[in-house]
Amino acid sequence: MALGSDLAICYRQLCLDNIKTYFESSNDSVADFLEIQNFKKQSEKCIIAEDIEIGDNPFHYLPTVLLEEIIKVLSHDLKKPMMKTILEHLITPQITTLKLSYYEEDYLKHVPKFRKLEKLNISLNSSLGDSCFKLIGTYCKSLRELNASGCHGMTDSAIQWLCVEAKNQRMENETLGQCKRIEKLRITRTQVTVKGVQLALKHLPALKILHHEATVTALANMTTFSYKNAQVFRKYPLLALFIALGTPYTSGSLNQAVSMCPRIDNIRICANNEGLTDNDLFCLKSIQTLRELAIFLVPNVKENLKFTFGGGVAPLLELVGNSLEKLNLSVFDADDVWIITEFCPNLRSLILLKNLKSTAISSQEEKINHQFQTERSRKKGPILKKLVYLCIGYLNFPFDILIYLLSFPSLLDVRIHHCATLTDVVFEEVARIHQFRNLERLILICCCSITYDGIDILMVDGIETEIFVATAWTSSEQDSAITCSRKTRTYN
Numbered sequence: 352m353a354l355g356s357d358l359a360i361c362y363r364q365l366c367l368d369n370i371k372t373y374f375e376s377s378n379d380s381v382a383d384f385l386e387i388q389n390f391k392k393q394s395e396k397c398i399i400a401e402d403i404e405i406g407d408n409p410f411h412y413l414p415t416v417l418l419e420e421i422i423k424v425l426s427h428d429l430k431k432p433m434m435k436t437i438l439e440h441l442i443t444p445q446i447t448t449l450k451l452s453y454y455e456e457d458y459l460k461h462v463p464k465f466r467k468l469e470k471l472n473i474s475l476n477s478s479l480g481d482s483c484f485k486l487i488g489t490y491c492k493s494l495r496e497l498n499a500s501g502c503h504g505m506t507d508s509a510i511q512w513l514c515v516e517a518k519n520q521r522m523e524n525e526t527l528g529q530c531k532r533i534e535k536l537r538i539t540r541t542q543v544t545v546k547g548v549q550l551a552l553k554h555l556p557a558l559k560i561l562h563h564e565a566t567v568t569a570l571a572n573m574t575t576f577s578y579k580n581a582q583v584f585r586k587y588p589l590l591a592l593f594i595a596l597g598t599p600y601t602s603g604s605l606n607q608a609v610s611m612c613p614r615i616d617n618i619r620i621c622a623n624n625e626g627l628t629d630n631d632l633f634c635l636k637s638i639q640t641l642r643e644l645a646i647f648l649v650p651n652v653k654e655n656l657k658f659t660f661g662g663g664v665a666p667l668l669e670l671v672g673n674s675l676e677k678l679n680l681s682v683f684d685a686d687d688v689w690i691i692t693e694f695c696p697n698l699r700s701l702i703l704l705k706n707l708k709s710t711a712i713s714s715q716e717e718k719i720n721h722q723f724q725t726e727r728s729r730k731k732g733p734i735l736k737k738l739v740y741l742c743i744g745y746l747n748f749p750f751d752i753l754i755y756l757l758s759f760p761s762l763l764d765v766r767i768h769h770c771a772t773l774t775d776v777v778f779e780e781v782a783r784i785h786q787f788r789n790l791e792r793l794i795l796i797c798c799c800s801i802t803y804d805g806i807d808i809l810m811v812d813g814i815e816t817e818i819f820v821a822t823a824w825t826s827s828e829q830d831s832a833i834t835c836s837r838k839t840r841t842y843n
Contacts, residue, residue, distance in 0.1 A: 411443045419448045447493075454479045462486035469493050474537070475501035484509035488527045496535040500562065505538065507547035514554040528554070535560040539595065545569045552587055559590045559614075564598045570608035571601070587612050593619035596649045600626040606634035617643040622656060622682050629663035636670040644671075645679035648705050660687050668694040676737075681705045688752050692732050700740040701756075739763040747772040750780075760785040768796035775805030782808050787816070794819045 410418065422441050442449070442461045447469045451458065454476035462483070465471070468491050473479060479502045487494070489512075497513075499505055511517075516528035534557050538547075541563075548569040551561060563569075570587070577584050589612040594600060598621070605627075609615060615638055620627065635641065646664065658664075660683050668675075672694030679702040683691070688703070695701075738759045747770060748756070757765065758781055767773055773795075781787070787809050793816065795801060801820075809816060 410440050411445075415443075415445050415447060418443060419446055422446070423450055451476070454483075456482075459483060459486055463490050465491045465494075467493055470496040472498040473502065474498045477501065477503045480504035481506055481509045481512070485512040485527065488512040488514070488530055489525050490529070492529045493532065494530045495532050495557075497530070497533055498535075498537040499541065500537045500539040502538075502541050505541040505543060507542075507544055507550065510538075510543060510547040510550045514551060531555065532557055534558060537562040539563055545572065549573060557588070559588055561589060562593065564595045567592055567594055567604050567608045568599070568601075570611050571604035574607040574611055584611065588614055590614055591617035591619070591643075593645075594621055594624055594627070596621045596623055598624055600624050602626050602628050602631055605631050609634060609637060614640075616640050619643075619645040619679075620647070622646050622648050622658075625657070627656075627658055629658045629666075632658055632663035632667050635667055638671060639674070641671045641674055643677040644675055645677075645702075646682055647679055648681035656682065658682070660684065665690055665694070673697060676700065678702070679704075685746070685748050685752055688748075688756065689732050692735060696733055696735065697737055698735050699737050701735070701738060702742040703744075703746070704742070705745040735759050736761055740765075742766040743770060744768045746770065750774075750777060753777050754780045757781040758784045760789060762787075763789055764792045765790065766794040766796075767798055768794075770798050771800055773798045774800045775802055775808065778805045778808040790816055792817045792819075796821050 413421075418441055422438070425437060425441075438458075439461070442464060444464050445467055446465075447467055449465070449468060449470070450472040452475070454473060455478075459482065463486070465487070471487070471491070471494060473483075479499075481504065484499075484505065487497075499509075512527050513530045514528050514533070516526055518526060531554075533555050536551060536555070536558060537560075538551075539562050543563060545565045545568055548561070548563050548565050549572070551558060552569065552573070566589075570592075574584065576582075592605075592608055592612065592615060594605070618635060618638070618641065620632075632646070635644075664680070664682060665687070668691065672691075673696065675695045675698060677700040678691070678695055678698055680691070681704050683703070691701075692698075732755055736759070738761055741756060741759075741762055741764070743753075743756065744767070750772065753770075753773060754777055757777065778801075790809065793809065795818075806818060806820070809818065
């Protein structure tokens, strides 16, 4: 990033911090600001769009982008009475983006102002109920993104009021279900059921992202219903599907869901869920434009896997790996890295966490592993020329694999944690290959075998590298191990 851009970001943040400090400094700050003499008269010379409602509130004259940034900075302190007063003045009819980290019923009176609102984040507000969504569904006709994850009071009624048109019985000349433009809807950890998810799918024609634990189940049920009733299978414009932790899953549901969403390019699967098999993974082979794939494990949760790397993951990568740009895997063994890079030459992001080898090894897995280990003995692994982000964690790779993964010269951001086999020798070998000339950021957490000598290897004259080291590991040999709890070093 250019120095000028960095300075601009720093000055911007400094200005926002000063505004926050100003409002927090005195209970009279808002009153003082609103009583600025002749503010409105001086501002009347400004050119103002006719469709923007401007009153006596001086905040309304500020640029919309600045208003949204100020609200974002102050939103974490909304429990304070003074901050709530400030919010009432900051929320103006022209804002397009709003995040409320704290919610009270009194905020409902602001919703009718949100006619231009496009992005609303009210996530993690457990006290928020369906009544809020009735107002949103009435007034927020421009809404494109809604994040309500963690709103435990949200039910299927909220989804109906958002997108199913009906007369609002409490307000004359107002109609519910006006949020037809929603493209991204995040409603995990709510009381919304499969029925609510199906309502969203049917009544939001522009919906591309739908985050809910039952999305796959809802799509599968709709497929089954259409088949049994000899109906035409409707297609949906969803771009992503995910199977979350704890989601009841029936084998074959993923295949049904994918068949209804021809534009899917992002799949995220929590591998801890029972019911997933090699066949469920292999059904993804029909996605010709798969860009992102994540098959991950949640730590400290019972693992009862019924699929394997060789029987499910590897055959899938062989067919779709060429189109993949982002890959996140937890189900693999160290030597499987050679297979991953062979099948996925165009990766820009690679995350490898928690080394795991399933006890159920299929004959197909043994065949694939043998084939590629033989190939590896004949030649070196391929160079991923587009890889810019690499994250490795909770595993101890052999030296040769670590050196191989770090040897890609295009790497900009590398993050390694809980890896005892990462040593100074690894950095020495990689430095001989490309000297980390493109590396912008390195984060090491709990890599207890690295010393300051290893860090110094990364320092190249004329190259700026941000290095962050954190470890809870301690050693009596202070001179040969990093024992700081937090250390950031920037070299130029």
